[in-house]
Amino acid sequence: MPDNADETHKKNNCNFTSSNRQNARVHKGRTMKLYHKNTLRNHLCCGLAIASGLLCSQSLNAAEEILGVQVGGFLSQGYLISTDNDYLADSSKGSFDFREYGVNASKTFGANWRIGAQVFGQKLGKYGNDKVTVDWAIVDYNFNQQFGIRAGRVKIPRGLYNESLDLEVTRPFVLLPQTFYDARLRDFNNAFNGGMFYGTFDLKSMGSLDYKAYFGDIQIRTTDSGVNDFFSAGNTAYSYDLGMDYTYGGQLFWSTPLSGLRIGLSLSDFHNLYGSQLAPPPLTGIASVLIEINDYTRYVFSAEYFYEDWMFALEAGKEVAFAGVSVVNMPGPGPSTMPFGSVNISNRQLSLAVSRRINSWLEVGAYAGAIEGVAPSPSAIKYGADHCYDYALSFRFDITSHLIFKIEGHYVDGTSMLFNLPDWPQPDFAREPEWFYFASKLTFHF
Numbered sequence: 001m002p003d004n005a006d007e008t009h010k011k012n013n014c015n016f017t018s019s020n021r022q023n024a025r026v027h028k029g030r031t032m033k034l035y036h037k038n039t040l041r042n043h044l045c046c047g048l049a050i051a052s053g054l055l056c057s058q059s060l061n062a063a064e065e066i067l068g069v070q071v072g073g074f075l076s077q078g079y080l081i082s083t084d085n086d087y088l089a090d091s092s093k094g095s096f097d098f099r100e101y102g103v104n105a106s107k108t109f110g111a112n113w114r115i116g117a118q119v120f121g122q123k124l125g126k127y128g129n130d131k132v133t134v135d136w137a138i139v140d141y142n143f144n145q146q147f148g149i150r151a152g153r154v155k156i157p158r159g160l161y162n163e164s165l166d167l168e169v170t171r172p173f174v175l176l177p178q179t180f181y182d183a184r185l186r187d188f189n190n191a192f193n194g195g196m197f198y199g200t201f202d203l204k205s206m207g208s209l210d211y212k213a214y215f216g217d218i219q220i221r222t223t224d225s226g227v228n229d230f231f232s233a234g235n236t237a238y239s240y241d242l243g244m245d246y247t248y249g250g251q252l253f254w255s256t257p258l259s260g261l262r263i264g265l266s267l268s269d270f271h272n273l274y275g276s277q278l279a280p281p282p283l284t285g286i287a288s289v290l291i292e293i294n295d296y297t298r299y300v301f302s303a304e305y306f307y308e309d310w311m312f313a314l315e316a317g318k319e320v321a322f323a324g325v326s327v328v329n330m331p332g333p334g335p336s337t338m339p340f341g342s343v344n345i346s347n348r349q350l351s352l353a354v355s356r357r358i359n360s361w362l363e364v365g366a367y368a369g370a371i372e373g374v375a376p377s378p379s380a381i382k383y384g385a386d387h388c389y390d391y392a393l394s395f396r397f398d399i400t401s402h403l404i405f406k407i408e409g410h411y412v413d414g415t416s417m418l419f420n421l422p423d424w425p426q427p428d429f430a431r432e433p434e435w436f437y438f439a440s441k442l443t444f445h446f
Helices: 004-012 021-056 183-189 226-232 378-383
Strands: 069-082 098-109 113-124 133-144 147-155 191-202 208-217 239-243 246-255 261-278 288-307 310-328 337-357 362-372 387-400 403-414 434-445
Touching: 113 183, 133 191, 183 226, 226 239, 226 261, 288 337
Parallel strands: none
Antiparallel strands: 069 098, 069 434, 098 113, 113 133, 133 147, 147 191, 191 208, 208 246, 239 261, 246 261, 261 288, 288 310, 310 337, 337 362, 362 387, 387 403, 403 434
């Protein structure tokens, strides 16, 4: 599926009924004042989202095409709460800082040209801050069914759902399996700046084969950035410089002769990915730490099967990287670099999902997601820092044709997906290895 404009067009023409525990607690207590300070604003945002959906759901039925431009959009407000650890937001206290909104438009010219774009805003805990950005923007020329070119800010083809993250109407889940679709890393996983080749080959009785190949760059922010938090987790300072030389990858999907079954393989590679951080004491201010990953490669195998009112999905992946750590700008006659060490990174991911449409207003889904990798230290294993097993149960209610409500519960064994940050400490020994979290979301879409 090329991008959200393609998905929105399909949606409009389909029926979708088918550094100890005490310190950590003190920090949370301190931020509780901010939580109460922002409670009224958060409730107001939630109320506005709900009211907008209820008022607009009856008035935008005919607003999906304007002067030949296909228009779509969404507005959602959610709530997160967890029993122990903070995940995605200040969830152990309960948080309304969980909302997304966007508007996309696309237009075709003749049989070959298409342009499209989406603006997007979000608030996910400390990320987004309701800043509206260009989410994707493309120019597309399709020579024929077998070959097309797309350029601009292009959605990254990865797994089953990376190109359709915003299409709440296509699934019952509040959160897709976070082992593959980490909501905090949208600024890294969502889109790249560059170009893509794509096409479809008709295999006659053997179905069809879709391919995509891309090359480009991802500009990584150092503020309001989930990627920076990912790099900085467990360190004493945030990265002040992040970047890469380039990224490339591709995807193959085979629509098999068995109706409803498709199987795919995705590859993503990030070349010379790096991050620079202030060195810890006693070198703070006179040196920095440079983390360099020559090649960071991700593989995802995907399979999805639709049968009547059922959907089954399987994804299995692996991430491999070799990181070198150096201390730079040491005191002396000039800048110098001293190798400090290296680490091999290898994570394995798996998710199994199933859902069923019960009737016109109810859909039920469940999934199990797993990620396993190297723990930060041997002692951290007993706190679950080397794995995360996430079991979710979801319910979706179609209130109107434009308004849906979802509620979801998670049991989690392991803590490897939690961040331990300089301004939000969650050290391994302060985490609860087994915990629950709940998520709900009201979404208006057109």
